Structure formats: C-alpha cells, structure tokens
Amino acid sequence: MHIESIPMWEGTGNNYAYLVSDEKTKDAVIIDPANPSEVLPSLKKAVDSGIKLNSIVNTHHHHDHAGGNAEVLKTYQIPIVGGKDCDKVTKTPSHGETFKVGNINVKALHTPCHTQDSICYLFEDGNDRAVFTGDTLFIGGCGRFFEGTPEEMDAALNKTLAALADDTKVFPGHEYTKGNIKFGIKVIQSEPIKKLEAFANSNKQTQGKFTIGDEKQFNVFMRLDDPAVQKFTGKTDRIDVMSALREAKNSM
Ligand SMILES: [Zn+2]
Numbered sequence: 001m002h003i004e005s006i007p008m009w010e011g012t013g014n015n016y017a018y019l020v021s022d023e024k025t026k027d028a029v030i031i032d033p034a035n036p037s038e039v040l041p042s043l044k045k046a047v048d049s050g051i052k053l054n055s056i057v058n059t060h061h062h063h064d065h066a067g068g069n070a071e072v073l074k075t076y077q078i079p080i081v082g083g084k085d086c087d088k089v090t091k092t093p094s095h096g097e098t099f100k101v102g103n104i105n106v107k108a109l110h111t112p113c114h115t116q117d118s119i120c121y122l123f124e125d126g127n128d129r130a131v132f133t134g135d136t137l138f139i140g141g142c143g144r145f146f147e148g149t150p151e152e153m154d155a156a157l158n159k160t161l162a163a164l165a166d167d168t169k170v171f172p173g174h175e176y177t178k179g180n181i182k183f184g185i186k187v188i189q190s191e192p193i194k195k196l197e198a199f200a201n202s203n204k205q206t207q208g209k210f211t212i213g214d215e216k217q218f219n220v221f222m223r224l225d226d227p228a229v230q231k232f233t234g235k236t237d238r239i240d241v242m243s244a245l246r247e248a249k250n251s252m
Pocket residue numbers: 060062065114135
C-alpha cells in the first residue's frame with residue numbers, strides 16, 4: 001500500500017487529500033480531493049505512470065473535503081464513495097461494509113458526530129494498516145460536534161476507532177496537531193504528549209506518523225477515564241467529560 005499525502009490550503013485549512021494505491025495492481029483511490037487545482041497535478045502524474053484511479057472516496061460532506069468532486073469528475077469519470085450528503089456521491093457504504101482497492105481491503109466505519117455522514121475508512125494490506133479519519137479523529141484531537149452529540153463522538157473514538165489494531169496508522173483530514181497539543185498539554189502533562197509535542201515542533205507534517213495505540217496515550221478525547229482529564233473538566237461521567245473537553249477546546 002502506497003499513500004501519497006497531498007497538502008491543500010497550506011497555512012489556512014491545512015487539509016490533506018490522500019492518493020492510496022496498491023503498488024502491485026496499480027489500483028488507487030483519491031480521498032477528499034477538495035481543492036482540484038492542488039490535487040489534479042498529482043493525479044495526472046500518477047495516472048501517466050500507470051495508476052488506475054478507481055474512485056473518489058469522501059470522509060464527509062463538508063466543502064473542504066467533498067467540494068472538489070464535481071471538478072475532478074470533469075477529468076476522471078469515476079464513482080464517488082462517501083457519506084450520503086457528499087456532492088455527487090454514487091455509493092454510500094453501510095457501517096462495516098468492505099470493498100477492495102486492488103489487494104487492499106477497505107472497511108467503511110460510520111462515525112457520525114462532526115457530520116452525520118462522517119465515515120472513516122480502514123485500509124488493510126497484509127499487516128500494513130491505515131485509517132483515514134476525515135474530521136472525526138485528528139492527531140491528538142477530534143472534530144467539532146457540528147451535527148452530533150458527545151455520546152456519538154465517544155462512540156466514534158472510543159468504540160469504533162479504539163477497536164482497531166493499535167498499530168493502525170492515523171491519516172486525518174487536517175494538520176491540526178500543534179493546536180491539539182496546545183490544548184491537550186493543558187489537560188495532561190504525560191510523557192506521550194510531550195513526545196508528540198517534540199515531534200510536531202520539528203516536523204511540519206504528522207499524518208501517518210502516529211497510530212491508534214498512540215492516540216490512546218496522548219489524545220485527551222480518548223482518555224475520558226484518565227483522572228487528570230476528569231480533574232481538568234471537573235466531571236466524572238464520560239459523556240460529561242467529553243462534552244466539557246470539547247467546550248474547553250472550542251473556547252481556546
Ligand atoms: Zn468537516
């Protein structure tokens with residue numbers, strides 16, 4: 001499995017599109033090609049080198065994720081796999097539904113909260129595992145609850161995504177790591193978050209460098225039972241803790 005990160009709107013949205021391909025069969029998908037002027041050159045280069053672009057995959061309907069679909073379709077007439085509200089979507093996989101990209105197994109994981117149509121995608125190629133989390137899980141943080149509840153984010157992060165193998169690499173929709181650390185370190189001052197801080201201070205990009213196992217160590221939204229997190233929020237009920245964390249982060 002080869003993953004090419006394509007940064008978009010660097011310095012403002014700091015989004016990522018991802019071109020994921022099976023090196024053997026050359027099958028590939030493009031995830032969230034929201035800004036075609038920055039993505040199409042990479043797609044053209046890949047297709048010229050023999051890559052077969054199977055589909056667009058969207059993590060959710062927001063414009064900075066699914067807003068490039070129509071423009072990409074002008075060049076590549078391919079299906080669009082994504083949440084029900086994504087522009088021009090042709091296929092919405094059900095929760096747990098699988099499909100193939102060459103030899104890569106892909107599983108759709110519904111994670112409603114940031115939007116109701118949010119879907120994370122687990123890509124598995126042998127022992128190589130990656131999850132594309134859109135605006136649900138960021139490195140060291142999570143998305144805002146625009147269309148959902150703290151219960152839903154708890155389920156998304158701490159049931160659905162936490163159930164993945166610890167070595168699954170995390171590829172989020174934005175490079176928000178530094179901001180997440182700024183908040184997280186106010187809540188917990190543990191070694192794992194200090195290590196993450198050191199990494200983010202010396203590396204502009206953090207996607208794919210950390211795993212679900214790492215997130216359980218340093219992501220406060222995945223540590224609702226941590227006494228330090230409960231102390232920070234002044235709550236003990238996990239849903240109250242989740243809600244208070246999100247409000248505190250929003251008001252930063
Ligand atoms: Zn979003």
